[in-house]
Amino acid sequence: MKRCSVFMVLLTAFYFISCSTEKHNFPVNKEYWDVNDYDKVIFDLRYTYEGNETKPTFDNPEQRIVLEKLINPENYKKFLDDAKLDLNQKNQIASEFLSQWKDMNQIYNVTNTNNRYLYGKEMLEIWQFGLGLQLAAFDLKFDQVLANSKNVEDKELDDKIKPSIKKLIINYDDYLNLAAKENSFFEKEKETYARGIDKYFKELIQVYPDADYDRLLKKAMVMLERAESTTIKKPLKNLIALINAQKNNKAEA
Template sequence: MIKVKTIIPVLISFMVLSCKSEKHEFPLEKRFWDVNDYRTITLELNYGYEDDEKLPSISDPETRIIVEKLTDHQNYEIVLNDEELGLKHRNKVADEFFDRWKDMNNVYRIRDVQDKYLYDIELLKVWHFGLGLQLRYFKLGNDNILASSDDPNSTITQNRLNFNVKTLIGNYNIYLDETINEEAFSDKGKTLFAEGIDIYFSQLIELYPDADFSEMERKIDLMNAKSNHGKIKESLSKIKSLIESKKIRNNYSK
């Protein structure tokens, strides 16, 4: 009888764990996730979990790998950065990844009764994934416009290129808007938010040093006035200084 009582709880525990692992399946054995994987995964994350069920998170050792793979920039870089692949093909894949990223945005936008993000680190990693993706997405789009144009210097072509860059800058400004909600983030989240400004906004400005960043400069001033977090204010100020340095260099070279 003693042996039976000892074995039964172990078996029950094993069955519960097995059911839990089988309920949500992710292709963790794959080195890179492609757009088809993302389609299935975002569908599962958005609609496959009960309201009271915990989503994969960085703080959970068992599900941390899911978040890490979901937000791994190499998943899109492996295709979009491969110049041996056709430009049109890479544009198509970039477009599909962009759509999947929009689906990812809905996964972790959950707040508690105090209006704090329950998954702020995961949410920020998703946003950073999108910031990095968009740099390549819009660049490939403009490369395709130039490759398909009879006259790359024509007014029509240049207007299309400038419109895309303006759209990209506008999308980045949406990230800055979250400064208003900085109190919804944990201390680690606020630091990670600032790191996103440091990394991706610097890349944006270096990629398009001649672009019109006047709207972003105004946004930075507004958000700097709103923020009470030292690291965020510092990151905003550094980006504005970088923009101003590019303007000075551009004026000097004219």
């Protein structure tokens, strides 16, 4: 009887493990994920985890590959850099990836009763994946506007580009808002957040040095004044210095 009980326990455990594996069947063996892969994975992560079931995290050695695949920029670069695709096709794909990323942002945006993020690092890494994706998508949109313009110097072209740059800057500005939630992050997560400012905002300003970054400057100054963490303050100071240097360069040009 005892052997039978042990056997039943093992059989039940095996059943649940098998069901769990089958339930969350991520395409981790694929080298790159396309938009359809993202659609399926995001749906799984958002809607099929039950109760206290833990979602894949970087701390879980068996599941971290799911996150590494999810935030790999090579997934969208494979298509956006494909010479066989024309600008219209690339812009369409970029738009589809952006749509998936907006859904991705909901996966790990969860806090506990103490207002701490349960998946702070995971949420921030997904945010940063989106910052890089947005910049790549805007580059393509810019190229398409240029390709469709008869005169790259005309005012009509400028009128088409400026609103798009403004929208891009507003989206980056949203990332700065997370500084106001510094107490919701653990120290390691604050370091992840800080690296995001130093890396992606620097890239944005380097690629588009003539854009108006007053909005980001004001937001960075407000967040710096409110911040208590030196880990958060440092990248904000770096960003303020970078924007001021950019403004000085424009004035001297």
